[in-house]
Amino acid sequence: MHLEQVFVDGSDAYVWMYDPIPFWYYIAGSFCLFGAIAVCLFPLWPPSVRKGVYYLSVAAAGFLGVILGLAVLRFIVFIIIWVLTMGIHHLWLLPNLTEDVGFFASFWPLYHYEYRGAGYEKKKKKKKIKDEDEKEREGQDKKSDMDDTLDSPDTAAETDKHETDIDRVAEEQTAA
Secondary structure (H helix, E strand, C coil): CCCCCCCCCCCCCCCCCCCCHHHHHHHHHHHHHHHHHHCCCHHHHHHHHHHHHHHHHHHHHHHHHHHHHHHHHHHHHHHHHHCCCCCCEEHHHHHCCCCCCCCHHHHHECCCCCCCCHHHHHHHHHHHHHEEEEHHHHHHHHHHHHHHHHHHHHHHHHHCCCCHHHHHHHHHHHHH
């Protein structure tokens, strides 16, 4: 591509870059257009359809109100318990309600309780040290496993033979 749009007859190939608009774009655009027109003509709809749309909108607003009410209720319960226990007990009702999870996962588990009393910081530090030690051991185990397989003369002969899927499945079944 260049700014000088001049056709020069030469020995080079001439190519058109053609990117057509997919047909479903036209269909989706038509649905959007007719949907907007239908919404604007809401006063002309039959009374039974208007009543049905009204009930659906009230149900949706009620559902939204219930979810927001649950969020406020869980916060109030947390604050009351937290203040009465001076920050020692933490109780969350529906802990996944405001998380980015699926609809049904938002309501499970029903509660989450955590005790942060005497010794909580020590337990937290011990757990952190324990997790770091486990990660370090896993890293050393993987490294030692890799070292063993590379240095072992017994495995060198086994790696040279061709292994089929049937042999591998049989070995996994016997190992299990």
